[in-house]
Amino acid sequence: MEMNMSFSHDMDDEYEKFIRRMNPPRVVIDNESCKNATVIRVDSANRHGILLEVVQILTDINLIITKAYISSDGNWFMDVFNVTDQDGNKILDEGILDYIRKSLGPESCFMPSIRSVGVKQSMDHTAIELTGSDRPGLLSEVSAVLRHLKCNVVNAEVWTHNTRAAAVMQVTDEETETAITDPERLSRIKSLLCNVLKGSNKSSLAKTVVSHSVTHTERRLHQMMFADRDYERIGGDVLDDRQRPNVDVVNWHDKDYSVVTIRCKDRPKLLFDTVCTLTDMDYVVFHANIDTLGPDSYQEYYIRHLDGSPVKSDAERQRVTQCLEAAIERRVSEGLKLELCTTDRVGLLSDVTRIFRENSLTVTRAEVTTKAGKAVNTFYVRDASGYPVDVKTIDSIRQVLGQTILKVKGNPDDSKPLSQESPTRFLFGGLFKSKSFVNFSLVRSYS
Secondary structure, three states: HHHHHHHHHHHHHHHHHHHHHHOEEEEEEEEOOOOOOEEEEEEEOOOOOHHHHHHHHHHHHHOOEEEEEEOOOOOOOEEEEEEEEEOOOOOOOHHHHHHHEEEEEOOOOOOOOOHOOOOEEEOEEEEEEEEEEEOOOOOHHHHHHHHOOEEEEEEEEEEEEEEEEEEEEEEEEEOOOOOOOOHHHHHHHHHHHHHHHOOOOOOOOEEEEEOOEOHHHHEEEHHHHHHHOOOOOOOOOOOOOOOOEEEEEEEOOOOEEEEEEEEOOOOOOOOHHHHHHHOOOOOEEEEEEEEOOEEEEEEEEEEOOOOOOOOOHHHHHHHHHHHHHHHHHHOOOOOOOEEEEEEEOOHHHHHHHHHHHHHOEEEEEEEEEEEEEEEEEEEEEOOOOOOOOOOOHHHHHHHOOOOOOOEEEEOOOOOOOOOOOOOOOOOOOOOOOOEEEEOOOOOOOOO
């Protein structure tokens, strides 16, 4: 059976390579036609997952996608993206433009099968994946255990959402600064971290995975939290009504599409988060239109399941709605943003998070990076009791860590309620004019 599956996968890969040779991707970058953005057009042979790969490449180099038009009916895939840099300027750097051409064009490797995208072996570090119940001080406890086990955290990303927490960490041996390979030691790391995740509630769900595989961290975090069912509401709403994304799913029987419309506050990587979720839920995006108006984002997707069917029931519609809401909320930066920049050392993450915990701060999201011996860590923190973070507390922490090492990046912007009517609702309405939309009633009955 394994031999037959392997043979089938090899045949699929060879077929994709053949299609690619016959229809190589074409990339056109235009800095003239749009006043405020660089326009990137991508044409290629179509297959499931290609939209996510293109969006991933653009967001990984921190481009902001302000508008997008996607069409992939039949065997051909056509994308148009309006992009800017982080400051809202056109992309003029020839190095970045050349990278885009090579990454998306005929020389690219973004065409191989989705089965292997973003996964490779590495002996530079050991990857640790953690999922479990969130609680104040959890990151501090995990970091302390890793330090005790003589593991140095070189990169990490931590998300929390709806009482759940997920983390992808890359660690090295404290002495050799290489990946940890001893099976007994890996087993001990896994066991102790799993105990930390469970805390005092030994019956709570927790999962620890240790490997030498390298995956796309943000996509993996989405997959981990989705598998942990963080989209199921178990108590009060995570966000208030002003901040909650407005997600609607409508069936269009004439075309056998389900139309997903999303209205929410715009932010970087929003398109990646929604496309990632639809792809991992095995939906195919046939058409899409993305637009931003001021602080708000409007997204519209025409989708079918991999088997060609639209959304079949109200239960499925509600699941799509909840999963997209969760995908958007996971990266919402709740709390005060703190940035730590200093020379890297063993135990740095453990020391910093311990100081946060001792000052009654809990970390809602974190990104830890190490480059050329320099640690650049970003934390979003909140008061463990739910009150706004006291300025005196931050001043006290900065005195301990160093005024120049820890910087406050300001309070998150207050979310403003979206207008009730979206001017871009059914952006393809003029193209696919029909009266045969059937709207499932939207019932917010989270248990």
